[in-house]
């Protein structure tokens with residue numbers, strides 16, 4: 001396994017800051033970077049739909065002077081014939097220098113990274129995490145606010161299945177003075193493993209509420225999200241919850257003058273298009289920032305691979321096959337012969353799956 005990025009925790013805060021600085025330098029001096037990846041290939045393996053993430057990875061590699069191979073849906077890959085994620089990763093390692101992978105099963109990119117001999121970047125796995133969207137979010141916050149500390153950040157919508165929310169909270173937990181406001185219907189609250197395992201563990205200040213309007217006046221950042229239809233097992237529940245929050249121009253009057261509105265996109269109806277003209281709407285800038293951050297990340301990982309930097313995953317306390325992960329979205333539910341592995345949490349007798357992070361008692 002080469003140094004890979006499965007979630008934002010794989011990058012130290014110094015590295016996050018370094019990637020932001022590289023991205024800012026790319027923005028100022030694009031020519032300096034236009035041949036940095038000459039002769040290198042990025043493979044984009046997308047087992048799930050994507051517009052921004054895949055194309056911005058591809059644009060990023062092309063702007064670095066490299067080239068791109070890959071597929072954009074599982075049905076056009078050998079996954080349709082039943083090939084495992086592990087085998088796909090071994091095969092692609094023979095063709096490319098770095099992989100960006102999106103998969104509906106949680107932990108699939110970790111399994112792939114463990115089997116690949118080239119670096120791998122998680123481009124989104126199920127409801128679990130999405131570190132490169134976080135990089136786009138961080139650069140946008142940094143460029144709009146000039147800092148990543150001392151911010152009140154509201155997350156609104158589908159906090160249960162929204163993987164971008166989970167990864168951004170993880171990243172923000174490394175900065176100081178962050179206050180988190182979690183705005184969602186009861187059914188779509190932030191998963192326990194993020195609330196307890198990230199927010200509470202790091203002593204972050206937070207509140208949970210259903211009230212968007214009442215929260216707006218206190219926020220420096222408002223992070224809107226789509227209700228993730230494809231993650232619901234119950235279609236009626238989606239229908240009931242899909243219009244939970246709609247940010248309108250009227251509601252924006254309740255926000256601060258310099259609140260920055262973010263959204264990972266795609267938008268369905270949770271932000272009225274009329275808000276787009278508001279100078280506080282930053283979600284299209286966020287898209288462009290995503291490309292620069294992916295350029296900076298590709299450069300960082302290719303450099304690390306060349307310098308023999310090793311991955312930081314520590315599996316020394318892992319318990320293997322004593323219990324089975326029961327999360328139907330976990331990669332262990334489909335990948336044949338994959339050991340079920342768990343690492344201890346701070347809670348007595350509670351272990352979390354190393355692939356999807358769901359908690360189980362032993």
Ligand code: NCD
Pocket residue numbers: 052053124130133163164225226228264265266
């Ligand atoms: C997000 C994702 O795929 O998780 N989109 C993206 O990558 N920008 C958000 C979403 O699909 O709602």
